[in-house]
Amino acid sequence: MAIVRKSMGDYLVEKGYITTEQLKQALDLQKQSGTPLEKILVEQGIASERDVTEAKAQELGLPFVDLNKFAPEASAVNVVPEQIAKRHNVIPVRKDSNTNTLYVAMADTNNPYAADDLRLVSRCTIKAVLAAPGAIEDAIARVYGGTTASLAPNAGGAQPGMNPLKGGGAGDGGGGGSLLVQIREDMAKVGSVGDLAKDEDETGEEMVNEAPIIRIANAIIQQAIKERASDIHLEPDRRNLRIRYRVDGVLHETMSVPKYIQAPLISRFKILAEMNIAERRVPQDGRIPIRFQDKDYDLRVSCLPNIFGEKIVCRILDKSSILIGLNKLGFMAETQEQLEELVMQPQGMVLSTGPTGSGKTTTQYSVLNKLNSIQSNILTIEDPVEYQLSGITQVQVNKKAGLTFATALRSFLRQDPDIIMVGEMRDLETAEIAIESALTGHLVLSTLHTNDAPSAVIRMVDMGVEPYLISATVIGVLAQRLGRKICVHCKEPYEVQANELRRFGFKPEDPEQKLTLWRGRGCEACRHTGYSGRLGIYSLMRINDEIAELIVRRAPLTDIRDAAKANGMKELKEDGLLKILEGITTPEEVMRVVFTAGNY
Numbered sequence: 326m327a328i329v330r331k332s333m334g335d336y337l338v339e340k341g342y343i344t345t346e347q348l349k350q351a352l353d354l355q356k357q358s359g360t361p362l363e364k365i366l367v368e369q370g371i372a373s374e375r376d377v378t379e380a381k382a383q384e385l386g387l388p389f390v391d392l393n394k395f396a397p398e399a400s401a402v403n404v405v406p407e408q409i410a411k412r413h414n415v416i417p418v419r420k421d422s423n424t425n426t427l428y429v430a431m432a433d434t435n436n437p438y439a440a441d442d443l444r445l446v447s448r449c450t451i452k453a454v455l456a457a458p459g460a461i462e463d464a465i466a467r468v469y470g471g472t473t474a475s476l477a478p479n480a481g482g483a484q485p486g487m488n489p490l491k492g493g494g495a496g497d498g499g500g501g502g503s504l505l506v507q508i509r510e511d512m513a514k515v516g517s518v519g520d521l522a523k524d525e526d527e528t529g530e531e532m533v534n535e536a537p538i539i540r541i542a543n544a545i546i547q548q549a550i551k552e553r554a555s556d557i558h559l560e561p562d563r564r565n566l567r568i569r570y571r572v573d574g575v576l577h578e579t580m581s582v583p584k585y586i587q588a589p590l591i592s593r594f595k596i597l598a599e600m601n602i603a604e605r606r607v608p609q610d611g612r613i614p615i616r617f618q619d620k621d622y623d624l625r626v627s628c629l630p631n632i633f634g635e636k637i638v639c640r641i642l643d644k645s646s647i648l649i650g651l652n653k654l655g656f657m658a659e660t661q662e663q664l665e666e667l668v669m670q671p672q673g674m675v676l677s678t679g680p681t682g683s684g685k686t687t688t689q690y691s692v693l694n695k696l697n698s699i700q701s702n703i704l705t706i707e708d709p710v711e712y713q714l715s716g717i718t719q720v721q722v723n724k725k726a727g728l729t730f731a732t733a734l735r736s737f738l739r740q741d742p743d744i745i746m747v748g749e750m751r752d753l754e755t756a757e758i759a760i761e762s763a764l765t766g767h768l769v770l771s772t773l774h775t776n777d778a779p780s781a782v783i784r785m786v787d788m789g790v791e792p793y794l795i796s797a798t799v800i801g802v803l804a805q806r807l808g809r810k811i812c813v814h815c816k817e818p819y820e821v822q823a824n825e826l827r828r829f830g831f832k833p834e835d836p837e838q839k840l841t842l843w844r845g846r847g848c849e850a851c852r853h854t855g856y857s858g859r860l861g862i863y864s865l866m867r868i869n870d871e872i873a874e875l876i877v878r879r880a881p882l883t884d885i886r887d888a889a890k891a892n893g894m895k896e897l898k899e900d901g902l903l904k905i906l907e908g909i910t911t912p913e914e915v916m917r918v919v920f921t922a923g924n925y
Contacts, residue, residue: 333362336380337372347371374457378432382455390418390430392460397468401427403847404447406855407469408575409913413439416464417447418454425449430456430464445825446844446913541586542593546624546639548579550617552852555641557624559594561587561634573809573859574682574918577852587634594637598626606630613639620644625709642711651691654684655860657903660895663865664803668692668770673800674763678775684807684861685772686711689746692770693717696744704740706733707748722748734758738765747771753789760790763798777897778802778866779886782876796873804864806897806918808910809856815848816908826912828920829902843908860909862919864897 331339334348343351343366351365358365363381366372372380375391382389401417404427410416413436419428427449431439434453443451456464545568549557554570561567566587569576582590592602598611613624625640651661667675675692677685690712693703697716708722708730718740720733730747731754737745738761749772750756763769775781781802785795818841823833826840845855866872866889875885890896895903901915 330384330386333377333380333384336383337366337376340376340380342376342380343372374459378455378457378460385434385455387434388428388454390454390456392416392418392430392456392464397430397464401429402468404449405429405443406446406913407465408917409442409446410465410469413442414458414461414465415439415443416456416461416468417443420449426452428452428454430454430461432456432458432461442913442916445821446911448819448821538586538589538593541582541590542597546613546615547617549639549641550622553858557637557639557641559591559637561591561631561636563633566590566634572852573854573856574807575809575854591628591635591637594626594639595628595635598624598628600626600628605635623711625711644712651688651695654688654691655904655909656863657900660863660865660900663867663893664692664801665695667801667867668696668768670768670800672763672766672768674759674769674771674798675800676781676802677770677772677805678778678781678802679805680774680776682807683805684859685805686748688803688805688861689770689772690714693744693746696768701743702741703744703746704737704742705746705748706730706737707746730755731758734762738762742767744768744770749773750785750788756785756788756790757794760794760798764794769798775804777886778804778864778894779882779889782885783882786879792877792879796868796876800868802866802868804866804897806862807859808862808901808904808914808918809854810858810860810910811843811908812845812848812851812855812857814850814857815846815855816843817846818843818908821912826902826905828898829905829912829915830896830899831902840906842905842912844911855911856914860904862897862901862904862915864895864900866894867892 334343334352337343338345338348351362351369351371354360354365354369355362363377366377367374375393379389379391395418397416397418398420400422401420404420405415405417413431414433415429415431417427417429420426421428425448427443427447429443429451431453432455433439434455440451440453443449545557545559549570552570552572554572555574556571556576558569558571558576559566560569565581565584567578568580568582569578571577594613595602595609595611597613598609600609600611607630609628611626611628613626615622615624621644623642623644625642627638627640629636629638651665656664664675667673677688679685693705693714697703697714703717705717705719706722707719710719710721713719720728722728722730722733730749730751734745734747734755735758738758742762745759745762745767747755747759747769750759759769759771773781773784775784779802781804782795782799785799786792820839821842823831823838823840824836826833845851845857847853847855851857868876869888869892872885872888872892875888897919898915901910901919904910905912905915
């Protein structure tokens with residue numbers, strides 16, 4: 326006997342979740358607006374999201390799970406990384422080891438990409454169950470958020486001996502836990518100083534110089550350095566101040582502190598960065614030099630006013646990390662050899678391309694460090710100068726004083742340079758002077774924001790640079806991304822069908838072939854992410870006569886890309902594939918950083 330499925334509305338009425346009159350009202354609104362019935366029911370407050378999802382599951386003939394009552398099993402959660410769960414708003418709830426089936430709660434069961442990604446990372450057959458979207462989001466935060474500490478103002482604790490960072494002490498304790506204890510204790514002390522929540526604007530410099538606030542600020546910085554974070558985010562919210570660290574390119578929430586801590590803590594960071602603490606209406610920038618554990622760090626601080634206060638973002642620059650060398654950036658041997666050959670040319674232009682945070686500056690500095698010698702006069706113009714290299718003349722943009730990329734470059738040509746680095750080509754004037762430098766016998770290094778190497782040529786044409794000048798000067802373009810490496814402490818092998826790597830350009834001889842790949846299980850050393858550290862994924866386009874001719878003829882991007890591939894260029898996804906097969910990173914990580922809509 327066939328099961329008769331009721332419509333969503335009839336089911337809700339039968340269960341007593343809504344009345345017949347309420348259903349009629351919602352159906353009338355649906356006819357007028359064309360909005361889906363489930364959206365109207367929730368937005369109008371007629372039914373809860375949970376009840377509507379249960380009714381929808383019944384209508385579609387799918388299982389329904391109430392995530393407020395059912396806790397996802399650890400065996401299921403362990404096989405799906407957090408970024409995949411967040412990307413598709415899904416949560417694994419149960420794994421049947423006998424049938425290798427993974428039951429996944431979804432808000433949208435018609436998303437084929439979600440099923441493909443889940444199948445790829447879990448090696449399981451995927452069975453979808455329906456759950457309320459909001460409940461899934463809450464479950465993701467609950468299940469994957471094990472590293473988040475919500476700090477209560479009255480929590481106690483003790484922390485011995487503090488070592489100074491700058492202007493006060495910061496715990497030198499062994500790990501994150503001791504620092505959180507210190508912050509809890511100091512917040513309690515700040516609370517005893519006065520009720521700061523009465524009027525945040527009354528918080529003056531005398532408050533931010535109180536020892537507890539100094540220790541809290543320094544502990545936040547120290548913990549970020551210990552966790553290898555590249556950025557610290559202090560983000561005001563309606564009821565608290567959220568603190569997040571960017572580790573290996575991904576943001577992690579570290580703690581949430583009470584609202585009354587916000588004003589003195591933000592002011593403390595502004596004082597350290599030598600900003601105006603009385604000015605709260607406009608963005609400000611500053612820097613904090615720090616020496617910690619015998620290493621020098623530079624914090625580039627940005628303050629941005631918003632509706633809940635001022636947001637602080639600190640970029641942490643490790644002054645010693647820039648000297649790691651090209652051979653440690655993740656280049657495949659062939660690509661590194663080709664790049665080194667290009668940068669040893671006496672003249673021409675070599676460009677690095679990629680989005681913000683893709684490691685372009687690190688690559689450029691590593692190249693400069695390799696080229697730095699007694700025989701070479703190297704000049705750079707940057708905004709700002711991120712790392713200081715001995716033996717190189719580095720100039721920082723100062724727009725207020727009239728020192729721009731273009732004006733500096735004009736002066737560079739009278740300084741008898743051999744090699745010039747331009748931090749970024751942002752406009753036609755800068756691009757033209759950089760090209761003139763390359764034409765007159767200098768090696769020029771610079772960066773552009775484009776998705777891949779061939780697109781750099783089109784970008785320069787769009788800026789207004791004549792194609793014949795591009796073909797005469799540009800000798801190579803390096804596109805890059807930064808991906809996370811598999812944690813060496815919890816690395817484990819698993820098998821995958823070779824066909825599943827086709828999207829990376831892999832062409833198996835046997836469709837049924839199985840490959841052994843690697844992934845991180847998750848451990849204390851990697852914050853249970855399975856990843857630790859980062860490496861570059863590269864695509865190097867060398868300009869030959871054919872490509873130069875296509876540039877002059879203003880050929881389409883596809884023609885330039887095809888010619889570059891014929892000349893030996895590997896696309897980003899192909900370089901990523903090599904690193905997947907070598908067990909350095911994972912398919913989902915390459916997908917995260919390389920695959921963009923419309924490009925692959």
